[in-house]
Amino acid sequence: MRFHYDTTYRDAQRLIRYRADWLAYGALFLLLLAAPWILPRYYVGEVSFIFIMCIASLGLMVLTGFTGQISFGHAAFLAIGAYAHVWFISHDVPFVISIIAASALSGAVGLMIGLPAIRVSGLHLAMVTLAFSIILEQVIGRWKSVTGGYTGVPVPSPSILGIDLGGLRPFYFLCLAILLIVFVALINLTRGSIGRALVGVRDSETAAHALGIWVGGTKVLAFVISASVTGVAGALMAHHVQHVTPEGFSLLLSLELVMMVVIGGLGSLRGAILGAIFISLLPTFISKLKPMLPAAVSGQFGLEIFVFGLVLALFILFEPMGLNGRWLKLKALFQSFPLYRRDTFRRGKTYMKSERYR
Amino acid sequence: MNPQTLQILQLTLNGIAIGSIYALVALGLVMIYKATEVINFAHGDILMGSAFVAWGLITIAGLPFWLAVIITMLIAAGISWLLEARVMRVIVGQPHFAGAMLTLAIAFMLRGAVSMAFGPSSRTFQTPWSGQSTHVGGLVIADLNLVIIAAALIITALLFAFLRFSSLGISIQAASQNQLAAYLCGIPVKRLNSFVWAMAGAMAAVGGVLLAPIALVDIGLWFVVLKALAALVLGGFGSIPGAIVGGLLIGVVEQLAGVYLPDGFKDVMAYLVLIAVLILYPRGLLGEAHGRRV
Numbered sequence: 001m002r003f004h005y006d007t008t009y010r011d012a013q014r015l016i017r018y019r020a021d022w023l024a025y026g027a028l029f030l031l032l033l034a035a036p037w038i039l040p041r042y043y044v045g046e047v048s049f050i051f052i053m054c055i056a057s058l059g060l061m062v063l064t065g066f067t068g069q070i071s072f073g074h075a076a077f078l079a080i081g082a083y084a085h086v087w088f089i090s091h092d093v094p095f096v097i098s099i100i101a102a103s104a105l106s107g108a109v110g111l112m113i114g115l116p117a118i119r120v121s122g123l124h125l126a127m128v129t130l131a132f133s134i135i136l137e138q139v140i141g142r143w144k145s146v147t148g149g150y151t152g153v154p155v156p157s158p159s160i161l162g163i164d165l166g167g168l169r170p171f172y173f174l175c176l177a178i179l180l181i182v183f184v185a186l187i188n189l190t191r192g193s194i195g196r197a198l199v200g201v202r203d204s205e206t207a208a209h210a211l212g213i214w215v216g217g218t219k220v221l222a223f224v225i226s227a228s229v230t231g232v233a234g235a236l237m238a239h240h241v242q243h244v245t246p247e248g249f250s251l252l253l254s255l256e257l258v259m260m261v262v263i264g265g266l267g268s269l270r271g272a273i274l275g276a277i278f279i280s281l282l283p284t285f286i287s288k289l290k291p292m293l294p295a296a297v298s299g300q301f302g303l304e305i306f307v308f309g310l311v312l313a314l315f316i317l318f319e320p321m322g323l324n325g326r327w328l329k330l331k332a333l334f335q336s337f338p339l340y341r342r343d344t345f346r347r348g349k350t351y352m353k354s355e356r357y358r
Numbered sequence: 359m360n361p362q363t364l365q366i367l368q369l370t371l372n373g374i375a376i377g378s379i380y381a382l383v384a385l386g387l388v389m390i391y392k393a394t395e396v397i398n399f400a401h402g403d404i405l406m407g408s409a410f411v412a413w414g415l416i417t418i419a420g421l422p423f424w425l426a427v428i429i430t431m432l433i434a435a436g437i438s439w440l441l442e443a444r445v446m447r448v449i450v451g452q453p454h455f456a457g458a459m460l461t462l463a464i465a466f467m468l469r470g471a472v473s474m475a476f477g478p479s480s481r482t483f484q485t486p487w488s489g490q491s492t493h494v495g496g497l498v499i500a501d502l503n504l505v506i507i508a509a510a511l512i513i514t515a516l517l518f519a520f521l522r523f524s525s526l527g528i529s530i531q532a533a534s535q536n537q538l539a540a541y542l543c544g545i546p547v548k549r550l551n552s553f554v555w556a557m558a559g560a561m562a563a564v565g566g567v568l569l570a571p572i573a574l575v576d577i578g579l580w581f582v583v584l585k586a587l588a589a590l591v592l593g594g595f596g597s598i599p600g601a602i603v604g605g606l607l608i609g610v611v612e613q614l615a616g617v618y619l620p621d622g623f624k625d626v627m628a629y630l631v632l633i634a635v636l637i638l639y640p641r642g643l644l645g646e647a648h649g650r651r652v
Binding site for chain 1: 397445448449452454455456458459460462463464465466467468469470471472473474477478584587588591595621622625626629630632633636637640
């Protein structure tokens with residue numbers, strides 16, 4: 001086992017504390033830099049898409065994992081980010097300003113949806129966001145002058161300072177860079193005072209209120225941060241698909257985002273990344289698996305959604321802490337190797353708890 | 359009667375027919391919510407699956423309509439019972455979110471299983487009332503709509519009598535008000551919870567069989583659960599009369615919006631109502647005012 005011995009203030013501030021971690025993260029970073037030349041062309045695009053999903057999943061994690069507010073309609077913010085970015089960029093706004101503006105617009109809509117978050121809580125909020133995303137899909141489909149309706153709009157290739165970034169490898173690095181920026185920003189946000197306020201509101205609104213945290217404001221703030229991060233992912237996604245249509249932001253995408261967050265492990269940014277990788281790779285994995293299955297099963301359209309449901313159910317039943325929990329358990333096993341106790345992470349017995357007031 | 363009033367009456371009647379189905383689904387949801395504090399997102403998929411099963415029994419197996427309906431109800435009830443007893447009970451005591459996600463996962467699995475078993479194409483089946491209609495003073499009412507309203511009325515009345523007068527029903531009410539106290543009185547709470555799920559499943563099956571002749575037997579039928587959620591919110595979450603009133607209102611509002619509002623409003627009306635009610639009047643029409651436990 002390793003314990004933190006902080007001798008200076010700077011020690012405690014550091015993101016990466018140990019030489020082993022420096023080596024591991026450095027190796028990962030070098031691997032990601034080299035990946036476009038190692039992987040086959042098809043997979044480079046696929047990995048860029050995973051990066052985009054990671055950004056979206058990080059956005060939702062701030063809201064659901066850290067603040068405990070449930071959103072079943074986050075695809076709506078992806079859609080707003082994507083359409084706003086396309087609109088700005090086709091009106092000759094430079095790429096960087098456009099993506100920031102799209103993110104800001106998405107955040108503004110998040111503010112609008114977040115305001116009722118003060119009045120309703122839990123699953124009621126989930127229903128508001130769900131309803132909002134269904135309505136938004138219809139609005140996008142019918143607002144033809146801006147969105148091109150159900151036929152969609154083509155997306156211009158991204159370019160910064162006249163350098164075209166539309167190619168496979170440049171776009172890969174663009175996504176990687178933005179993911180890194182968002183990730184580091186969110187790490188610092190969640191370990192600062194705002195992040196602690198978010199977690200406080202999640203765990204007990206009453207306790208948070210008693211400690212002087214403005215509960216309503218914190219909830220709305222979480223919504224705005226989450227929506228604007230997701231908006232950035234939406235803008236990148238527009239470039240990835242190259243032709244945005246309302247169907248691309250359906251209810252299923254919202255639910256996939258929620259699955260990423262849940263399967264990754266609520267309340268950890270690492271979980272959001274792991275979950276996004278897992279869920280984005282699942283369809284590829286299923287299609288690789290298909291030849292091994294009997295034709296009666298593999299030829300069917302419903303197989304994919306069935307496997308998604310099965311995976312989600314198994315995680316909720318057997319590993320509620322998600323992939324991140326699994327990671328922590330493995331780490332504990334290796335760190336305390338001969339002395340690991342099997343019951344360290346055993347779940348206690350739980351009883352029905354009512355949230356009703358009677 | 360002038361044509362304007364006639365049209366409104368006609369639309370209202372159609373709306374009440376559709377709304378009765380929403381009310382049936384919402385009723386099942388609210389019973390499950392009161393008993394186990396879970397919003398069952400898989401309810402719509404049980405309804406959709408039952409419509410497919412009924413189609414199979416009537417068209418492929420050639421069973422008479424009534425027998426098919428009863429078998430479908432039994433199958434849906436059995437599946438719901440198993441879901442509660444074998445799956446949902448594992449995560450009792452965990453936050454609401456876990457329950458909602460688990461029912462979503464079940465919903466995905468049911469949807470996938472139905473689409474693997476029956477294929478993605480939509481179909482229809484014959485009922486004893488298909489294509490017939492009754493004329494009342496200028497109004498043309500499809501017999502199917504009358505049957506739907508009648509079925510919903512009968513089921514609601516039976517449910518009310520059951521919950522109010524039978525000892526089993528009274529124990530269900532007791533268990534949903536305070537589980538611990540019910541346990542201490544010797545009520546078999548676990549079995550009752552499974553029973554409530556089974557009843558709700560059977561009601562969803564009726565809804566599916568009645569909805570299928572109007573809306574085609576299709577994978578998309580699960581969407582009813584979202585309309586039923588809107589009905590629940592409008593009526594007041596956790597209130598049984600509220601579920602019925604909300605369902606009927608949502609049905610009527612949808613029909614009227616389809617004619618009197620611009621194109622596209624019909625599909626989103628239920629969700630607009632949901633958002634408006636939750637923001638402006640979260641209690642709902644008939645909901646009880648109560649706070650949250652700290």
